[in-house]
């Protein structure tokens with residue numbers, strides 16, 4: 001149950017990332033938010049999962065029922081729920097928050113759920129096997145560090161799709177993160193590690 005005292009502004013503040021160094025705080029925050037996360041987000045117009053899944057709906061060419069999906073920062077499973085509505089079936093989820101993973105488990109959609117704090121800990125997934133690697137709301141200061149993007153690419157099979165959606169947060173830490181991310185994505189493109197399919201800013 002949502003505690004009723006949460007206002008839209010409060011929820012927005014809770015969902016904002018911390019400073020770079022506070023990854024343990026991120027775990028604590030999401031552990032504390034997990035039980036009411038879905039209801040709290042109903043108070044916001046949280047479009048990020050829809051943006052990612054709409055993109056896949058239009059651009060993913062494979063047979064949906066057969067493909068293997070790795071979802072990083074899966075949270076309570078909102079993205080997998082939307083993807084399942086489109087016919088995707090095989091999900092492995094990763095998140096640093098045990099309590100968010102407990103919520104994700106309740107969806108019954110994930111074959112496997114793995115707890116890892118990405119950055120300090122390695123991505124617990126095989127390389128080169130996933131048809132789709134997806135992460136929504138994971139890339140920002142205080143969340144998954146920029147270096148994780150390269151690991152995500154490595155877990156995708158050759159020709160697989162990596163789909164990341166991030167909020168356009170303000171503040172020095174987020175702006176620094178965005179610059180580092182752009183630099184890393186360009187380096188990866190220069191090395192032919194990936195090719196951008198679409199880069200889109202939310203309206």
Ligand SMILES: C[S@@+](CC[C@H](N)C(=O)[O-])C[C@H]1O[C@@H](n2cnc3c(N)ncnc32)[C@H](O)[C@@H]1O
Pocket residue numbers: 015023026027030048049072073074075076077078079094095096097100116117118119135136137138142143144145
């Ligand atoms: C804004 S929520 C997004 C959850 C879900 N993708 C969604 O759209 O509803 C961010 C999620 O990322 C997870 N997270 C943040 N930093 C992480 C990290 N370094 N490693 C693993 N998970 C992380 C949090 O626990 C939380 O579940």
